[in-house]
Amino acid sequence: MSIAIIGDDLSGSNDTAVYFSKYGFSSCVLNYPEGFQLESGFCDVLAISTNTRESVPQEAAEVAKEVSTYLLQLGIDNIYKKIDSTFRGNIGAEVESIMETIGIPLALICPTFPNLQRTVHSGSLYIDGILLEETPFAQDPGCPVRESYLPELLKKQTSLNVSLLDLNTVRKGVEAVTEALLRFAGNGKCMVVADAVTNEDLEVLISVNRALLPPMLFCGSAGMSSVMLSSSKVFTQPKAPPVMIIVGSVHPHNRRLMDAATSAQAAGEVFLDPDCMQDPDMIAKALEKAETLLRENKNIILHTYQCAEARKASRDRARRDISEERELPANIGKGLQNFAAALLKHHLFSGIIVTGGSTALYILRGIEGAGVKMVEEMEVGLPYGTVIGGPLNGLGIITKAGGFGTEGAFIEGIAYLKNKYLKERGTE
Known part of the structure; x- marks a missing residue:
């Protein structure tokens, strides 16, 4: 604003x-x-x-x-x-x-x-x-x-x-x-x-x-x-607001897509440690980084992606307690849900890209969405639609299964959602 x-x-x-x-x-x-x-x-x-x-x-x-x-x-x-x-x-x-x-x-x-x-x-x-x-x-x-x-x-x-x-x-x-x-x-x-x-x-x-x-x-x-x-002498035409990419899938292909986007300076990463989803200090630091990027009108990639060694250590810790192992995916999903919902409540976005079916469900429920109105396919395996219901009714959303998408899918998805946003407002 x-x-x-x-x-x-x-x-x-x-x-x-x-x-x-x-x-x-x-x-x-x-x-x-x-x-x-x-x-x-x-x-x-x-x-x-x-x-x-x-x-x-x-x-x-x-x-x-x-x-x-x-x-x-x-x-x-x-x-x-x-x-x-x-x-x-x-x-x-x-x-x-x-x-x-x-x-x-x-x-x-x-x-x-x-x-x-x-x-x-x-x-x-x-x-x-x-x-x-x-x-x-x-x-x-x-x-x-x-x-x-x-x-x-x-x-x-x-x-x-x-x-x-x-x-x-x-x-x-x-x-x-x-x-x-x-x-x-x-x-x-x-x-x-x-x-x-x-x-x-x-x-x-x-x-x-x-x-x-x-x-x-x-x-x-x-x-x-x-x-x-x-x-346009005093109030210049608005730029499209940022796009938020939420990576819940641990498929290694997503790391390549994230690296391509950050290398091209198309987005900045915000990491949520999956082992510390209840840690207020970790959440506060991640939120501060996200807020800084958004103030600069930069796109963000919200993720819990760890290297293979760190993921193994996390699973090993969870296996020591069977109930904790079962709860780990839900804790990660709810953590992403709460964090993303807070940002979506307080900031304007052109749209969101979500990887992983369970993650997409968590995010949709976090913003009180009832479903997605399907519009078209951005590329093979990446359908585009708009959120149905809730305070963010009409928000553009692209969903992606873990292993789907070309290496530049996140970069292209950002441009796609921003163009959609501007076109709907007659400023393309």
């Missing part, structure tokens, strides 16, 4: 998040306070609805601070502040709070949404060509807006400087807008209201040379975010 949206109501947050989904990002919207800290590592884009549009300014600012602090803890620094296209809510208080919390000295604010006839000209907001204060939004029972001139409205909501970037400057192009923002920022922390009437105007605003500017917070309606996505 690398992008966050902070909105002040649920429908508006949904309106913005859905644009990201249309462009191939997996996005989710969580509510404050009950849901905003739920596990969301499976999303590219996390939208949080603070539900503070009708709150008093101080409360709205405090919630914005709490949410921003949480996003920083997640390591997210690409934040978009979603505002209402009719400028309802505590926009000044919330934007100032976010700027202060994440250390950003400049905010560019533009509620323009040309597709819905919401435009800003000479600092005033128009709805269908009518000044905001003359529309029904001025009489909104929960959050009336009786001022059309946005710089003046913002000054009543914030202690920061407020400036206007006029349409004449916007129409001069990116260089002129960048220079104007530099001048505004030179006077200290500030919010800049920008004129924009068309999507082309919004395109100019989001194309500013950010390398020359101090860190800047974009604040806009779904109109601005949709232009950002279509132009």
Whole structure:
């Protein structure tokens, strides 16, 4: 997850998040306070609805601070502040709070949404060509807006400087807008209201040379975010998330497939010692390695594979106790199940590759899957399908018997699952 949206109501947050989904990002919207800290590592884009549009300014600012602090803890620094296209809510208080919390000295604010006839000209907001204060939004029972001139409205909501970037400057192009923002920022922390009437105007605003500017917070309606996505100037197209390969079979052929994948730097190995499946220290170290690889968007191979000598020693230890010998395969299966399920719960994957029939069953049950919808064969002996049921319904899965598969099967399987993932989201 690398992008966050902070909105002040649920429908508006949904309106913005859905644009990201249309462009191939997996996005989710969580509510404050009950849901905003739920596990969301499976999303590219996390939208949080603070539900503070009708709150008093101080409360709205405090919630914005709490949410921003949480996003920083997640390591997210690409934040978009979603505002209402009719400028309802505590926009000044919330934007100032976010700027202060994440250390950003400049905010560019533009509620323009040309597709819905919401435009800003000479600092005033128009709805269908009518000044905001003359529309029904001025009489909104929960959050009336009786001022059309946005710089003046913002000054009543914030202690920061407020400036206007006029349409004449916007129409001069990116260089002129960048220079104007530099001048505004030179006077200290500030919010800049920008004129924009068309999507082309919004395109100019989001194309500013950010390398020359101090860190800047974009604040806009779904109109601005949709232009950002279509132009890829701020939010680049998502990469396919990693693939997890789970090797439960001890067939020696799998070692060759693993070596081929690691030699090609297609994946990193995470080893679970089959003799220590209940050892919290071993699990913690393996989890730390897996998390490190996933943070770098690297594919992982989760396995318990040992050399022949180590496998013999493990079996010999188990044979000293007949019950332990019988339980060893189940202990390994359950260990892989629990470890893989934890990663699948907290991270987004393009799909999984599982070797060994019993291992596949453990993994499927670990994610509450009822079965697999078969689609096609990636190569002989490696069927591809999607998980049926459970929270990961639709997850791509390739299964492989121990001795099956060409030497490059894992490498090809990774590319295959990632292509499937992107194709399903229209970003191939």
